[in-house]
Amino acid sequence: MLxxxxxxxxxxxPAKINLHLGVGDLRADGYHDLLTVFHAVSLTDVxxxxxxxxxxxxxxxxxxxxxxxxxxxxxxxxxxVLARRAGIEPAVHIExxxxxxxxxxxxxxxxxxAAALLGLTRLWRLDxxxxxxxxxxxxxxxxxxxxxxxGTAVGHGRGERLTPALSRGELHWVIAASREGLSTPAVxxxxxxxxxxxxxxxxxxxxxxALLSALAAGDPERxxxxxxxxxxxxxxxxxxxxxxxxRAGIDAGALTGIVSGSGPTCVFICSDxxxxxxxxxxxxxxxxxxxxxxxxxxxxxxxxxxx
Ligand code: C5P
Numbered sequence: 001m002l003x004x005x006x007x008x009x010x011x012x013x014p015a016k017i018n019l020h021l022g023v024g025d026l027r028a029d030g031y032h033d034l035l036t037v038f039h040a041v042s043l044t045d046v047x048x049x050x051x052x053x054x055x056x057x058x059x060x061x062x063x064x065x066x067x068x069x070x071x072x073x074x075x076x077x078x079x080x081v082l083a084r085r086a087g088i089e090p091a092v093h094i095e096x097x098x099x100x101x102x103x104x105x106x107x108x109x110x111x112x113x114a115a116a117l118l119g120l121t122r123l124w125r126l127d128x129x130x131x132x133x134x135x136x137x138x139x140x141x142x143x144x145x146x147x148x149x150x151g152t153a154v155g156h157g158r159g160e161r162l163t164p165a166l167s168r169g170e171l172h173w174v175i176a177a178s179r180e181g182l183s184t185p186a187v188x189x190x191x192x193x194x195x196x197x198x199x200x201x202x203x204x205x206x207x208x209x210a211l212l213s214a215l216a217a218g219d220p221e222r223x224x225x226x227x228x229x230x231x232x233x234x235x236x237x238x239x240x241x242x243x244x245x246x247r248a249g250i251d252a253g254a255l256t257g258i259v260s261g262s263g264p265t266c267v268f269i270c271s272d273x274x275x276x277x278x279x280x281x282x283x284x285x286x287x288x289x290x291x292x293x294x295x296x297x298x299x300x301x302x303x304x305x306x307x
Contacts, residue, residue: 008050009123011115013147013302015043015099015106015295017173017260017267019215019223020208023230025201026192031142031158035205037165037212038143040150041173041297044099045108046305047075047115049123052093055079060095062291063102066181067109074109075116078140082120085128085136092120101291103181105235105261107143114147114302122304134162150301152215154208168218170296171269172276174254176245176289178264182235187262191234203230224255224269235263242266245288252282 017039024033045061057076059067067073071080075094083090094116100108117137121128128136137144138160145160146153152167195201214222236242242259245266249257253275254268266289270276276294284292 008048008306009119010305011047011049011119011302012044012305013047013111013115014040014150014299015101015108015111016040016143016146017106017297018229019152019227020211021229021231021261022205022208023188023191023202024205027158032188032202033205034142034155034157034159035207036155036159037152037208037215038146038155038162039152039171039297040146040299040301041175041295042299043101043106043175043293043295045111045115046097046099047112047119048095049116049119050093050095051123052091055090055092055094057094057096059098061098063181064098066102067096067098073112074140075112078113078116078136079120081136081140082117082124082126086124086126088124092123101175101177101181101265103183104177104265105182105184105259105263106265107147107261110141110143111147111302113137113140113144117144118148118302119304146301148301150299152298154212165212165215167215167298171220171223171298172271172273173295173297174249174268174270174276174280174283175260175293175295176249176266176268176283177291177293178239179290180264182238182262182264184262187231187234187238190238191231194234194237220269220271221255227256227258227269229258229261231262232259235259239264241288248286248288249279249283252279252286254279
């Protein structure tokens, strides 16, 4: 069949929540050992990749001013790595439309890198095995492989080694974003500082069995009871106002709420879609977040939109 090279490729890519984030030892390479459960939700960035004279980046949407529009953007780095592998110039314009909170603990930068990898493989008609794409993704960042994969998955290592997790039905979320982001390395450093201050080490990385069986059963109340984020105390230590945000979501009737990844976005689990709409309406009125949205998961990972 004759295939036509598209003039531009558009990729849609989801945000992630960590339903469980167990943080273990600080490793010699500066990363922490993790045992995490990723869950992709229906907040998305849209990344458009178009042939250009040279590598350029533009960003629009919520929080766009906080995203670098130069070679330091993770999506631009993805283009450079992929072009080098293919022996070509990274001559592409990358246009990012943000729907994922910026520096919010929802892997927005990683999502854009995943979208660039997938879209440029298509645009440049590269023959790259999925496993190779996943390993390029892992080099770019710990969350990039999951942004490609989506769904619900257990992450090991620094988060880049994935095993799909069984989940039944949809989970419904209220997402409360903050105007000002938090730096992921700063939150991990704060966790290390809190451990040192208390003379305590990280907890053992135990398999999140209760969570995995709640997901397999599709039971939001059991999922709520089993959610855990070891980075939450560090995020709250750097941003004490998050305590109020979490309280407000629970007061608004959510089953429970946690900080997403390294924060500061807070995510609240609800029993169904209409419950989430009610919680979101009440939380919007509480004035504890810069934006409140509903979302559902799991959703697919990065996918080409203009097929
Ligand atoms: O992998 P990524 O570039 O997204 O990680 C950003 C930063 O978050 C790392 O440089 C490190 O400081 C911290 N991190 C960590 N342990 C992990 C993942 C991230 O300490 N497993």
